[in-house]
Amino acid sequence: MQTRRDAAILWLFLILPVGYMVAFVGYPVVYNLVMSVQDVTLGNLATWDRPFVGLGNYVELIANERFRLVVRNSVIFVTVNVVLQIAFGLAIALYFENRFPGARYMRGLFLAAWMLPPLVIGALWKWMYAADYGLINYVLESIGLSDGPIYWLSNPDIVLAAVIAANIWFGTPFIMLLLSAGIANIPRELYEAASLDGAGAIQRFRFVTLPMLKATLLAVACLATVYTMRAFDLIWALSQGGPIDASNVLPLYSYQLSFEQFRFGGGSAVATFSFVVVFIVALLYVRTIRHEKAM
Amino acid sequence: MAPVNIRDVRKAFGHVEVLHGVDIDIEDGEFVVLVGPSGCGKSTLLRMIAGLESVTSGDISIDGRTVNRLPPKARDIAMVFQNYALYPHMSVAENMAFSLRLKGASRETMHEAASGAAGILGLGDLLARYPRELSGGQRQRVAMGRAIVRDPKVFLFDEPLSNLDAKLRVSMRSEIKALHQRLRTTIVYVTHDQIEAMTMADKIVVMHDGVVEQIGEPLELYDRPANLFVAGFLGSPSMNFLNGTIRAGGDRAEFEVDGGARLPLPTAPAASDGRPAVYGIRPEHLLSDAGGTDAEIVLVEPTGAEIHVVARLGNDDVTAALRERRPYRAGERIPLVPDLEHVHLFDRDSGRRL
Numbered sequence: 022m023q024t025r026r027d028a029a030i031l032w033l034f035l036i037l038p039v040g041y042m043v044a045f046v047g048y049p050v051v052y053n054l055v056m057s058v059q060d061v062t063l064g065n066l067a068t069w070d071r072p073f074v075g076l077g078n079y080v081e082l083i084a085n086e087r088f089r090l091v092v093r094n095s096v097i098f099v100t101v102n103v104v105l106q107i108a109f110g111l112a113i114a115l116y117f118e119n120r121f122p123g124a125r126y127m128r129g130l131f132l133a134a135w136m137l138p139p140l141v142i143g144a145l146w147k148w149m150y151a152a153d154y155g156l157i158n159y160v161l162e163s164i165g166l167s168d169g170p171i172y173w174l175s176n177p178d179i180v181l182a183a184v185i186a187a188n189i190w191f192g193t194p195f196i197m198l199l200l201s202a203g204i205a206n207i208p209r210e211l212y213e214a215a216s217l218d219g220a221g222a223i224q225r226f227r228f229v230t231l232p233m234l235k236a237t238l239l240a241v242a243c244l245a246t247v248y249t250m251r252a253f254d255l256i257w258a259l260s261q262g263g264p265i266d267a268s269n270v271l272p273l274y275s276y277q278l279s280f281e282q283f284r285f286g287g288g289s290a291v292a293t294f295s296f297v298v299v300f301i302v303a304l305l306y307v308r309t310i311r312h313e314k315a316m
Numbered sequence: 317m318a319p320v321n322i323r324d325v326r327k328a329f330g331h332v333e334v335l336h337g338v339d340i341d342i343e344d345g346e347f348v349v350l351v352g353p354s355g356c357g358k359s360t361l362l363r364m365i366a367g368l369e370s371v372t373s374g375d376i377s378i379d380g381r382t383v384n385r386l387p388p389k390a391r392d393i394a395m396v397f398q399n400y401a402l403y404p405h406m407s408v409a410e411n412m413a414f415s416l417r418l419k420g421a422s423r424e425t426m427h428e429a430a431s432g433a434a435g436i437l438g439l440g441d442l443l444a445r446y447p448r449e450l451s452g453g454q455r456q457r458v459a460m461g462r463a464i465v466r467d468p469k470v471f472l473f474d475e476p477l478s479n480l481d482a483k484l485r486v487s488m489r490s491e492i493k494a495l496h497q498r499l500r501t502t503i504v505y506v507t508h509d510q511i512e513a514m515t516m517a518d519k520i521v522v523m524h525d526g527v528v529e530q531i532g533e534p535l536e537l538y539d540r541p542a543n544l545f546v547a548g549f550l551g552s553p554s555m556n557f558l559n560g561t562i563r564a565g566g567d568r569a570e571f572e573v574d575g576g577a578r579l580p581l582p583t584a585p586a587a588s589d590g591r592p593a594v595y596g597i598r599p600e601h602l603l604s605d606a607g608g609t610d611a612e613i614v615l616v617e618p619t620g621a622e623i624h625v626v627a628r629l630g631n632d633d634v635t636a637a638l639r640e641r642r643p644y645r646a647g648e649r650i651p652l653v654p655d656l657e658h659v660h661l662f663d664r665d666s667g668r669r670l
Contacts, residue, residue, distance in 0.1 A: 210401035213368050218415040218466070219389040228414070232405040 050296065053289045061285035078290040087266055088274070088291070095250070095270045098185055102249040103242055105189050110196030110241075114204055115230070117197075128201070135194040143258020146187040150174050150259070174260050177267035184256055184268045191255060192248060196241055203237030204230065236309060243306035250299050271295045318379030318392075318469035318502055319344045320365065325374035327360055327526075334360055336526045337374070342519075347496050347503045351513040352523035352549070359474055361523075362506045366395050366472050379469055394463035395472040399479060400455045402447040402462075408434070409443040412461045433461035436495070453484045460495070473505040477512065489515055510550050514538065522546050539658075544667035547596050547660060553624060555596045556634040559664065564589040571595045571661075573630030577609050582656040585670050593670060596660035599624065602636035608651030616644045627652065 057078055059071040082088045117128045134142070149156045150173035161167040173183040207230065215225050253272045256262060262269030262277070269277075271291055279288030320342040327335040335357045342348045350358040363369040365376055367388035375382050383391050402411050410417075412433050413426035421429075434440045437457040447455055456476060463471055473492070477485045493516050496503055507513055513520050514534045522529040522537065522545070529549075530542040541547035547555045560573040564584035571579045571593070579595060604625075611627035611634070618624075622637045625644050629652065636652055644650070661670040 208399070208401065210397045210399060211403060213366075213388075214395070214397060214401040214403075214462075215414075216368075216388045217366060217393065217395050218462070219418045221389075224418060228418075229403070232403075235405075 053292050053296070056285055057289035057293050059286055061289070063283045066285060074286065078286045082287060082290050082294075090266050091269045091271060091274045091291075092294075094181055094266070094268065097181065098188070098252070098270050099246060099249045101185050102188055102192060102252075103245045105185075106192045106196045106245055106249075107200075107238065107242060109189065109193045110200050111234075111238075113193070113197045114200040115226075117201065118204060128197075131194045131197060133194075134191060135198075137191075139191060139252075139255040140258045142187065142191050143255045146183075146190075147174065147259050150183055175264055177264050180260055180264065180268040184259055187259060188249065188252055188255055192245065195248075196245055199241050199244070200234070200237065203234050203241075207233045240306055240309045243302050243309065246302045247299050247306070250295060250302075320470055320502060320504065321375075321377045321380075322361070322365075323375040323377075325361070325364065325376060326372045327357070327364060327369065328372045333372075334526050335364075335372075338523075338526075338528055340521055340528065340531065342502060342504065345500045345502055347493070347505065347516060347518045348521060349505045349507060349513040349517035349519075350521045350523055351507055351510055352529075354508055355525075356523040357526040358506045358508075358523050362395075362472055362474055362504060365470070365504060366393060367391050392469045393472055394466040394468040394470075395474065396456075396459045396463055396476045398475040400447070400459040402455055402458055404447050406446075407443065408439060408445050408447070408450070408458050408461075411447070411458055412465045414462065415466050429465045430461070433464040436464060436498070437461050437491075452480050453488060456480065456488060460492070464495075464499070468501070470502045470504060473503065475507055476505075477507070477509075485512075492516065511552065514550065520550075522549060524549075540669070541596075541660065542669055544594060544596070544662050547662070551598055553599050553635050553637065555598050555660070556602070556632075557662075558595040558597075558629065558632045558634065560593065560595060560630065562588045562591045562593050562661070573632065575631035577611070577630040579609055579629075579654055579659075580656060581661070582659060585661070588670070592664045594662040594664055594667075596662060597634070597654045598658060599635040599637035601655040601658040602634065602638075603653045603655065604636065604638055604640065604650045605653040606651060608653035610649055611652050613644055613646050613648045613650060615646060625650070 058073060058075060060074045060077070061071050065071045113131065117124050137145075152158060152170040152172045152175070155173070157173065158167070158170050161171070162169075171179070174180055211229050211233070212225055215229050220228060251272055252270060253276070256268060256270060256273055260268045262273045266274075272295060275288045275291035275295070277288075278284045278291060320340075322338055322340040322342075325335060325338045326333060338357075338361060340348070350361060352358050360369060364371055365378075367383065367386060367390075371384045376384055378391060378393065403414065406414065409427070409430040412430040413421075416426045416429055430443060431440065434443055437460060439454070439457055439461060442450065442454060442458075447458065450458065456479075459476070476492070477488055480488060489512060492505075505512075505516065517534055519531065520534055520537055521531050524545050530537055530546045537546060538550050541550065541555075544557065548557065558571070558573045558579070560571050560579075562581070562584055563570045563572050563578075564581075569581040569584035571581050573579060573595070579597075585591075600622075609629060611629045613625055613627050614633060615626040616623065617626070622639050623641070623644060625636045625638055626633050627636065627650065634652070638644075662668060663670055
């Protein structure tokens with residue numbers, strides 16, 4: 022029998038998380054959605070009395086050349102980051118599975134990159150990318166791979182690649198850590214059985230590691246997508262999205278619209294685009310996790 | 317089918333040596349069981365035969381060819397693991413035919429091999445299932461099927477029945493034995509269970525602390541254990557050991573148990589009067605009969621077929637497995653008579669049979 026007191030406690034424990042979600046997640050999301058269909062300026066920001074413009078902000082965005090460039094950049098930035106972070110992360114995780122002396126310490130060192138604030142990493146890479154005194158140009162020139170300075174961050178054709186490289190360096194260790202945990206969960210006997218069945222190293226990877234890691238890989242891909250979708254500070258420190266938006270991505274553009282041009286409606290509309298993508302990926306992630314548990 | 321020869325094999329992990337020079341000859345088609353308590357090195361030895369552990373020194377040869385440096389896949393052996401090690405993402409048929417797939421066999425060949433093995437093991441209806449949809453016993457059979465498909469020179473079994481419940485274990489025991497009689501392939505089988513060893517083996521290798529204690533046919537080991545370890549390890553309930561001294565002064569020999577009681581001996585070893593020794597007698601070879609040695613009952617355990625009576629004899633407790641149904645009571649005194657044909661004497665220091 023459930024007493025009244027039990028019921029009260031149940032309600033309390035239900036209301037606490039739901040209330041938290043509504044206040045700190047639901048409200049901002051809805052507020053953003055509302056702003057995206059209004060014409061919000063500095064003048065009316067403090068009031069609720071804002072002109073309703075329907076999908077005006079969205080229509081304007083889609084017609085905007087600049088926005089389309091930012092979307093294109095974002096797609097490239099996220100796709101290349103996710104693919105290469107997982108590829109490198111998996112390669113490094115597998116490498117550290119060979120338990121050579123010092124493997125654990127070296128793996129710890131790799132994590133250092135992930136422990137630094139993105140702003141610091143951006144500043145470091147900015148120095149390394151510097152055209153005249155940067156480390157990267159110095160190395161390339163001294164081994165004869167280039168005969169003049171490469172303008173990594175001021176050439177619109179290569180700035181996105183430069184920013185992507187820095188973000189891969191920043192994100193890979195965490196991916197490696199997640200994949201290492203997944204690899205550690207694969208029973209050793211499966212590898213032993215496979216090598217008795219005649220599988221070499223490549224076949225063991227193909228027929229044991231990959232299928233056993235499938236769920237983990239999918240979950241990690243979702244996480245990596247969400248993490249790179251929201252990349253902001255590293256790019257801010259490196260290039261501020263420039264030159265001429267060549268390395269601009271959605272969150273940065275949303276910030277610039279809202280807080281540099283004070284076009285809050287437009288900024289909110291950009292944020293809504295990001296939100297929809299992240300939300301779909303997050304749903305996929307939750308599904309993957311649930312599937313993994315059911316296995 | 318092939319003989320397996322193990323010559324002075326040693327294994328060290330770092331500075332710790334776990335196998336101290338093991339010699340075993342396994343004949344073509346023989347069913348050999350390596351048995352011993354956990355940590356005796358039996359699994360390590362099996363994994364060395366498989367090529368999953370390196371050989372520190374000595375030689376392992378299969379079919380006359382030294383395999384020390386060969387990778388597992390080049391040794392032509394198949395292994396059944398304790399937790400089955402089935403590939404969870406492959407169906408039963410795919411699991412069994414995986415080795416053929418790696419060799420690039422055709423779809424028909426793989427199907428034929430898988431259904432052939434499934435037929436032998438009664439898995440015909442389960443070929444499309446996945447391991448997670450199978451019971452423990454069925455998984456065990458699939459693991460065996462995977463080994464059969466390989467048609468190897470030697471089958472290796474690493475405690476294959478430990479994860480099954482008691483009843484299933486007994487039936488799988490006879491299935492594996494029947495399988496061996498059908499295929500006639502050399503089998504090396506590791507277990508810690510002496511009953512599995514006794515019931516299945518053509519030849520038992522008893523191991524302890526990284527050395528071979530004794531090799532022989534099951535009943536040979538049971539009837540004439542070479543030392544105290546083998547005597548105590550085989551048989552359940554295990555052999556009774558009594559510390560005492562051999563008395564061979566007059567016309568008949570006797571054993572004086574520390575703490576007083578006297579037990580008869582068939583014969584005494586030459587010049588052994590006064591020699592300290594261990595008197596070994598199995599519970600089923602102790603009878604309760606008039607004129608026996610007086611002992612006080614400590615504990616009574618009926619098992620159904622017989623009644624196990626634990627009684628105090630001198631300083632030691634002995635167990636007698638009595639077939640006679642009678643209400644024995646703790647505290648009661650009964651006379652115990654050993655069957656003289658089955659008395660074992662061991663040296664007290666070395667533990668060796670006298």
